[in-house]
Amino acid sequence: MEKYKSPRVALEERVEDLLGRMTLAEKVGQLNQRMYGWNAYRKVGDGYELTDEFKKEVAWGGGMGALYGLFRSDPWSGVDYRTGIPAADSAKAANMVQRYVIEHTRLGIPVLLTEECPHGHQALDGTMLPVNLGVGSTWNPVLMKRAYGMVASEIRSRGAHVGLVSALDILHDPRWGRSEECFGEDPYLAARFTEAAVRGMQGESPDDLAGTDKVAVVLKHLCAQGTGLGGRNAGPAPIGERELREIHLPGAKEGKDVGAAGFMAAYNEIDGIPCHANERLLTGILREEWGFDGIVMADGGAIDRLIALTGSHESAAALALASGVDLSLWDTAFSTLEEAVKQGLVSEALIDRAVRRVLRLKFRLGLFDRPYVNELRAISVVGKPEFCEVNLQIARESAVLLKNEGGLLPLGPKPGRIAVIGPNADRLYNQLGDYTSVQRKGVGTTILEGIRMMAPEDTEIVYARGCGIRDEDENGLAEAVEAAKGADVCVLVLGGSSARRFDGVFDSNGEAVIGEGGLPAEMDCGEGVDLADLALGGVQVRLAKEVAATGTPVVAVLIQGRPHAIGDWADGCGAILCGWYPGTEGGRAVGELLFGRVNPSGKLPVSLPRSSGQLPVYYNQKDPGRPRVYVDMTSAALYPFGYGLSYTEFEYGEPRLSQSDISAAELAEGGRVTVTVRLKNTGSRVGSETVQLYIRARESGITRRIAELKAFRKLELAPGEQRDITFSLGEEAFAVWKPDMTFGLVPCRVTIMVGGNSRDTVGAELKITGGRLG
Numbered sequence: 027m028e029k030y031k032s033p034r035v036a037l038e039e040r041v042e043d044l045l046g047r048m049t050l051a052e053k054v055g056q057l058n059q060r061m062y063g064w065n066a067y068r069k070v071g072d073g074y075e076l077t078d079e080f081k082k083e084v085a086w087g088g089g090m091g092a093l094y095g096l097f098r099s100d101p102w103s104g105v106d107y108r109t110g111i112p113a114a115d116s117a118k119a120a121n122m123v124q125r126y127v128i129e130h131t132r133l134g135i136p137v138l139l140t141e142e143c144p145h146g147h148q149a150l151d152g153t154m155l156p157v158n159l160g161v162g163s164t165w166n167p168v169l170m171k172r173a174y175g176m177v178a179s180e181i182r183s184r185g186a187h188v189g190l191v192s193a194l195d196i197l198h199d200p201r202w203g204r205s206e207e208c209f210g211e212d213p214y215l216a217a218r219f220t221e222a223a224v225r226g227m228q229g230e231s232p233d234d235l236a237g238t239d240k241v242a243v244v245l246k247h248l249c250a251q252g253t254g255l256g257g258r259n260a261g262p263a264p265i266g267e268r269e270l271r272e273i274h275l276p277g278a279k280e281g282k283d284v285g286a287a288g289f290m291a292a293y294n295e296i297d298g299i300p301c302h303a304n305e306r307l308l309t310g311i312l313r314e315e316w317g318f319d320g321i322v323m324a325d326g327g328a329i330d331r332l333i334a335l336t337g338s339h340e341s342a343a344a345l346a347l348a349s350g351v352d353l354s355l356w357d358t359a360f361s362t363l364e365e366a367v368k369q370g371l372v373s374e375a376l377i378d379r380a381v382r383r384v385l386r387l388k389f390r391l392g393l394f395d396r397p398y399v400n401e402l403r404a405i406s407v408v409g410k411p412e413f414c415e416v417n418l419q420i421a422r423e424s425a426v427l428l429k430n431e432g433g434l435l436p437l438g439p440k441p442g443r444i445a446v447i448g449p450n451a452d453r454l455y456n457q458l459g460d461y462t463s464v465q466r467k468g469v470g471t472t473i474l475e476g477i478r479m480m481a482p483e484d485t486e487i488v489y490a491r492g493c494g495i496r497d498e499d500e501n502g503l504a505e506a507v508e509a510a511k512g513a514d515v516c517v518l519v520l521g522g523s524s525a526r527r528f529d530g531v532f533d534s535n536g537e538a539v540i541g542e543g544g545l546p547a548e549m550d551c552g553e554g555v556d557l558a559d560l561a562l563g564g565v566q567v568r569l570a571k572e573v574a575a576t577g578t579p580v581v582a583v584l585i586q587g588r589p590h591a592i593g594d595w596a597d598g599c600g601a602i603l604c605g606w607y608p609g610t611e612g613g614r615a616v617g618e619l620l621f622g623r624v625n626p627s628g629k630l631p632v633s634l635p636r637s638s639g640q641l642p643v644y645y646n647q648k649d650p651g652r653p654r655v656y657v658d659m660t661s662a663a664l665y666p667f668g669y670g671l672s673y674t675e676f677e678y679g680e681p682r683l684s685q686s687d688i689s690a691a692e693l694a695e696g697g698r699v700t701v702t703v704r705l706k707n708t709g710s711r712v713g714s715e716t717v718q719l720y721i722r723a724r725e726s727g728i729t730r731r732i733a734e735l736k737a738f739r740k741l742e743l744a745p746g747e748q749r750d751i752t753f754s755l756g757e758e759a760f761a762v763w764k765p766d767m768t769f770g771l772v773p774c775r776v777t778i779m780v781g782g783n784s785r786d787t788v789g790a791e792l793k794i795t796g797g798r799l800g
Contacts, residue, residue: 033395040394041385044377047133053374053381054363056135057347059323062097063139064103064110064461065393067119074111074119074314076126089131091353092138096123097149097184099463101526103149106464113151113184113408117401120185121626121690124397136393137387139185140244140323144192144461145609146208147181151466153413157459157587158192158219160424160606162209162631163670165716173420174226176413179239183407185399186576188242188325189227190290193220194249194277195308197535197632200646201257203555205353206459206607208252210631211644211667213273214735217280220245223245224284232285236392238403244323245281245290248301248312250274250300257641258556259537260293268728270296271763273646279316285388288321289396291351302328302453307492308350321352321383326535329359329537344372344481352380356535415610421608421615423714426628427601429672434579434600436622436673437515443486445513446474447573448520449548449566450496450585453524456495457585459607460525460552470610473519476617488513492573494651495523495548496563504571510573510580517620518573520566520597521586522553551587560591560638567595576600584617593636593664604630622673625742627714629670629783633663645732645784649722651779668718668735674709674745678717681780687793690771699792700755703780705741706748716740717751719780720787728765728772733784760794 029035030044044052066080070160084090097116099105109121120139128134141147145161148155153176155161161170172190182190195209198214209216227243234240250270254261265274278289291308292301301307302324312318324346332342343359344366344602354360366372388394427435437444452455452474454465471479474489481487492506493499510516549555551565561567574580574595582599584590587607596602603626605616618624635643637659645667655661686698705717719737723730736755755778761771774794781787 031394034359037386037389037582040501041382042391044133044135044385045381048331048381050364050367050374050377052133053377054361055089056091056381056384057268057352057363058087058090058376059140059669060354060361061093061354062103062356062410064098066096066123067111069109071403071445074115074122076122081126084127084130089133089631090127090137092140092188094140094355095142096120096139096142097147097152097186100148100149100461101528103416104528107466107474108152110150113404116149116184117399117404120615121398121401124185126179127398136388136397138187140188140190141181141186142461143177143181143189145459147177148461148463149184150463151408152463153177153180153409154458154462154477154609155417155422156420156609156612157206157607159206159587159631161219161420161610162215163426164420164423165215165629165738166423167218169416169419169423170219171222171226173416174223174418175239175530176410178227178241180408181241182239183399183404186241187393188244188287190244190246191223191227193223193245193281194247194268195252196273196277198253198642199257200560200588200632200635201557201638201641202254202588203259203552203557204251208553211633212631212735214645215631216277220281221284224281224286228285228287232390235287236389241389242387243276244288244321245286246290247325248278248289248307249292250296251292251294262295265296267767268308268763269705270435273766275311282312282316282318285319287390288323290323290325291328293325295628298334298682300335300345302351303332303349305349308684318758319383320758321387322350323353324351324355324357326355327357329354329357332359340369341371342550347372347376347380352383357499363559364491407630410600414707417609419612421611422618422624424628425615425619425626426604426630426669427626428634428665428669429596429599429602430602430630431600435581435620437505437620439482441482441485442514443488443512444481445509445516445578446477446489446519446734447492447509448518449491449493450521450523451489451491451519454521454524454610456613456652457607457612458525458609459587460524460526464613465610471613472633473585473613473616476613478617478619479614480617480621480623486575495566496550497548498564500565503565506569507576510576510578513800515575515576516578516580517583518570518580519571519585520562521584522551522563522588523548524555524587525549526552529731538600557780558638560635561594562590562592570595571598581620589632589634591635596664625673625707625711625713626670627716628669629673629716630666631666633667636660637666648729648733649732652697666783669785670783672715674707674713675713676713676743676782677706677708677717678781679704680776680788681790683778683790683792685792689796690773690794691796693760693771693794695759698754700752700754701778701780701790702750702752704748704750705743707743708744710745712742712744714740714742715782717780718783719753720784721777722777722779723760723762723774726762726772728762730762733779735784767787
């Protein structure tokens with residue numbers, strides 16, 4: 027038996043044995059992921075067959091490195107329940123693909139099946155979670171680790187191996203259409219959820235990847251997409267190395283440290299260098315500085331875009347490969363790597379470097395020893411009742427109560443007549459977000475349905491759509507106003523939509539094609555759907571103002587994928603609940619929150635602006651040392667980072683430090699400062715509060731930030747209960763990128779601030795002594 031086929035041989039020995047047997051063409055085949063997976067099969071009666079296109083692709087590369095999106099379902103792929111692969115058939119289809127590749131190639135190298143899971147598995151019957159902005163609002167990585175573990179078990183039970191997980195983008199400009207894919211605007215918060223995603227999906231040990239319920243995680247995108255110029259997708263990131271390292275790399279570093287199997291390079295450029303051609307980033311920082319040994323995957327068609335720099339597919343492929351990209355995605359360029367070697371543009375040694383990384387992942391996943399999956403297992407795994415319960419809990423905790431004047435919420439036991447109004451009240455797909463699969467009929471609850479489910483008996487509920495998301499049709503306004511006039515309370519469900527249509531136009535990477543000044547139907551968020559103005563679209567603002575003018579108390583529910591600017595109409599609402607895109611269970615969760623079945627506990631992971639003209643408005647901007655204000659408007663966000671109300675009240679005591687000064691040397695040697703604060707529930711209901719700890723450093727030789735999140739803890743308190751919460755801060759909390767761009771401690775003065783959001787805090791002073799500036 028060949029060494030690479032024996033499970034008793036060490037992994038690296040198996041990799042080298044197999045690599046030594048491969049031709050250059052077979053090596054290049056392992057670095058390509060050219061096919062859309064939905065083109066690999068066709069449905070025939072009650073079964074499936076492989077297409078000639080798939081068979082030709084296998085023959086071309088003497089195998090296949092990876093196949094993307096075998097189970098993907100959405101308007102771009104055109105896959106629905108008539109044409110696609112539901113959970114019950116998925117393992118059979120995956121085995122069919124795997125068996126063909128193994129049995130019809132010289133070396134029998136299994137293929138990686140990669141799947142999109144930015145907020146759940148984007149497949150027929152796949153569990154769809156709230157989008158990442160909602161996840162960030164939970165401030166509950168423990169809950170999310172459990173959820174990501176469930177997503178991984180679904181994917182692996184169906185026969186796929188790699189999950190592409192949105193985690194690394196930091197939201198600095200909410201005009202960006204992909205805002206919903208970010209955990210928020212803060213690197214520490216994002217890093218905690220990145221850790222949860224990797225540990226949940228991959229397990230705690232590298233050996234876990236070979237299990238039946240774990241998948242390899244490819245984190246995307248590396249990096250700085252969330253700060254693209256003008257909020258335009260894939261726009262250049264106008265930042266320097268300090269901003270890169272302070273804000274955009276911590277999540278990736280955390281992902282590497284907890285064992286992420288791979289990273290996906292980003293479309294954007296940083297200081298003139300596209301990420302796919304950025305050797306300093308993909309090799310210098312990622313591999314040489316951090317010690318990462320996994321794979322780097324290209325984003326869809328991105329290597330072909332490098333032709334603008336190089337002039338040919340061959341030279342574009344050579345540039346990306348040399349920079350550190352290992353596996354392509356849908357591009358032509360990497361298919362020319364054999365010719366690039368012949369032309370002397372790239373060495374075969376670099377080909378071998380990338381192939382080793384791809385093969386190593388396949389061995390770690392156990393594909394050579396157990397290439398096929400149990401064809402009945404997915405039926406018992408996908409859509410488990412406990413998955414639905416966890417999904418519901420995420421939706422509950424992701425909603426943020428922004429305003430509640432006079433205790434308008436929760437709605438009383440006898441609310442009388444409720445008018446439910448707005449374009450997002452009864453549209454399930456409007457609350458699911460981008461990268462969403464086609465849903466089986468009967469799955470999920472809309473906001474209107476959730477209100478009907480949770481309303482007390484004898485409550486009269488009337489519904490009027492009022493208007494659309496973006497269209498200017500005013501015909502429904504009068505009906506909505508009349509419904510509000512006759513109601514005791516109005517629930518106004520506004521916001522945006524990332525829902526795609528099957529008759530939409532898409533780019534080769536699935537991005538919605540937008541004409542100058544045009545939007546696809548009612549979609550106003552999602553990949554490729556960037557906005558210049560964050561105000562609500564269409565006539566929604568007019569609807570909000572006219573409903574408020576009736577005098578009926580108004581509860582606004584925002585269903586959105588980005589922070590919209592609501593400052594011009596929010597005053598007319600007695601209560602505002604931000605639900606983001608809360609997923610399939612979002613309607614029920616919102617209903618529970620409105621009627622007090624659940625106490626809101628979400629906190630904003632991003633600052634909410636008053637106006638697009640304020641941008642940027644993220645909380646951790648550099649400290650200018652003096653006030654810098656606008657003449658025509660306050661500079662402050664409408665609602666700050668970390669903000670969120672409850673149906674109870676919490677009181678914070680003064681933070682107590684274990685010491686008032688500590689030397690840099692002591693911290694560097696493992697010393698720590700403990701911070702203790704007393705939290706009391708002074709209200710009449712059980713509630714959960716997220717205690718947040720920030721620092722503000724001064725006199726350190728470089729410009730520091732107004733505030734920096736360094737720790738948080740979410741806990742539940744009964745009425746009247748009080749508890750001491752202690753945080754322990756060490757070198758990692760106080761170190762900075764010094765003037766010489768080394769990371770370490772410098773003497774400085776630090777205000778340690780604790781509170782329920784980034785604005786309302788109580789502080790204590792710490793002095794870090796000794797050391798010197800770099």
